[in-house]
Amino acid sequence: MNTLTQQWRPEFPGLAESVYLNTCSLGQLSRRGAAAVNRFLDLWMRHGASAWYELWLGELADTRARFARLINAQPHEVAILPSVGVALSVIASSLDYRQRPDVIVTEMDFPTIPYQWMARNREGAQVRFLPTPDRVQVPLAAFAEAITGRTALVATTHVFFTSGWVQDIAAISRLAHEQGALALIDGYQAAGQIPVDVKAADVDVYISGGLKWLLGGPGIVLMYVKEALIEQLRPTTTGWFAAKDMFKFNPDRFEMAEDARRFEPGTPAMAAVYAANAGMGIIEEIGVDAVHARTQALAADLHARLRRAGLEPRLPDDPARHAGITALPVADPPAVVKALKAQKIIIDYRPGLLRLSPYFYNTEEENQILVDALLAALDQ
Numbered sequence: 218m219n220t221l222t223q224q225w226r227p228e229f230p231g232l233a234e235s236v237y238l239n240t241c242s243l244g245q246l247s248r249r250g251a252a253a254v255n256r257f258l259d260l261w262m263r264h265g266a267s268a269w270y271e272l273w274l275g276e277l278a279d280t281r282a283r284f285a286r287l288i289n290a291q292p293h294e295v296a297i298l299p300s301v302g303v304a305l306s307v308i309a310s311s312l313d314y315r316q317r318p319d320v321i322v323t324e325m326d327f328p329t330i331p332y333q334w335m336a337r338n339r340e341g342a343q344v345r346f347l348p349t350p351d352r353v354q355v356p357l358a359a360f361a362e363a364i365t366g367r368t369a370l371v372a373t374t375h376v377f378f379t380s381g382w383v384q385d386i387a388a389i390s391r392l393a394h395e396q397g398a399l400a401l402i403d404g405y406q407a408a409g410q411i412p413v414d415v416k417a418a419d420v421d422v423y424i425s426g427g428l429k430w431l432l433g434g435p436g437i438v439l440m441y442v443k444e445a446l447i448e449q450l451r452p453t454t455t456g457w458f459a460a461k462d463m464f465k466f467n468p469d470r471f472e473m474a475e476d477a478r479r480f481e482p483g484t485p486a487m488a489a490v491y492a493a494n495a496g497m498g499i500i501e502e503i504g505v506d507a508v509h510a511r512t513q514a515l516a517a518d519l520h521a522r523l524r525r526a527g528l529e530p531r532l533p534d535d536p537a538r539h540a541g542i543t544a545l546p547v548a549d550p551p552a553v554v555k556a557l558k559a560q561k562i563i564i565d566y567r568p569g570l571l572r573l574s575p576y577f578y579n580t581e582e583e584n585q586i587l588v589d590a591l592l593a594a595l596d597q
């Protein structure tokens with residue numbers, strides 16, 4: 218077995234329960250993650266509210282620092298939020314659509330991105346969808362053509378949730394900036410499994426979270442906002458955590474925090490914070506480059522096995538632009554997912570396709586078990 222996989226598999230007891238090839242939906246819970254949540258419960262029980270000042274504020278600082286290190290940002294550029302939807306909503310509430318109504322999204326983005334701005338139609342926001350020619354990617358030329366002096370924001374994805382296509386976020390940011398627009402990137406399917414450098418890409422906002430490749434579970438999302446931009450954005454979706462002197466509890470004076478805390482509306486879910494810190498700790502300990510190399514190797518292995526079996530995954534031509542989500546179009550995806558689940562093989566589906574997503578903790582043998590089960594299920 219691959220050394221990295223062999224070393225880390227025991228850290229994820231759930232892998233013994235099933236053939237789990239579904240990290241693009243939910244990353245596996247580690248022993249450390251479980252221990253961290255139990256530690257949180259114990260602290261809550263023993264210390265009550267005093268845990269906030271003595272321990273939990275430190276844990277939040279840890280979260281910001283860990284995410285910052287992962288994406289080459291600074292801790293004060295990181296806000297902690299409960300979901301991508303809330304993070305997008307806070308940013309959407311910071312923009313003025315009167316002079317620049319257009320928000321550019323793509324047909325391949327997770328729906329929560331366009332929904333934010335469709336819901337802001339009455340404020341003047343106009344969502345412009347870029348089409349995909351092949352349901353894998355969206356050409357850069359489409360961005361170049363659509364972004365104009367009327368564009369407030371390009372809001373799109375780093376790794377597409379159905380095709381695994383890795384967008385060139387540096388080029389997208391450059392195209393946005395050339396027209397005076399901002400670039401917001403949803404990196405929920407990227408951070409952890411592929412290297413991310415927000416400074417090199419010069420993106421304005423970058424969002425990721427615990428759920429998937431950061432192995433931190435649900436309930437926590439991290440949002441980077443470029444230092445130079447923080448002061449310019451004044452969200453109207455807000456709360457007391459956004460106040461500069463939040464512990465002065467001044468109801469009639471609202472001065473916003475100078476760091477990314479100004480994008481945090483309220484009290485974070487501390488259990489999720491503990492789980493996320495454990496998950497990010499594992500990614501950091503292994504190193505994103507090593508996680509990436511192993512995940513790419515497993516994806517390539519899976520593609521080869523699928524093709525040998527006569528199955529045709531929908532993939533980009535250039536493997537370097539593909540991250541660990543493999544789309545396999547089939548006639549009845551829910552039926553296949555159900556048939557495999559009965560054999561304790563866990564994958565998932567989106568309309569028209571299966572999503573297969575091995576991570577560094579999976580093995581080539583598991584890929585083969587999946588392919589054999591797929592063949593049998595598709596034969597019926």
Ligand SMILES: Cc1ncc(COP(=O)(O)O)c(C=O)c1O
Pocket residue numbers: 299300301302303327329374378403404405406438
């Ligand atoms: C790319 C992407 N963005 C966002 C989400 C969901 O975000 P939220 O935290 O709002 O549920 C998902 C999947 O759950 C996703 O794959």
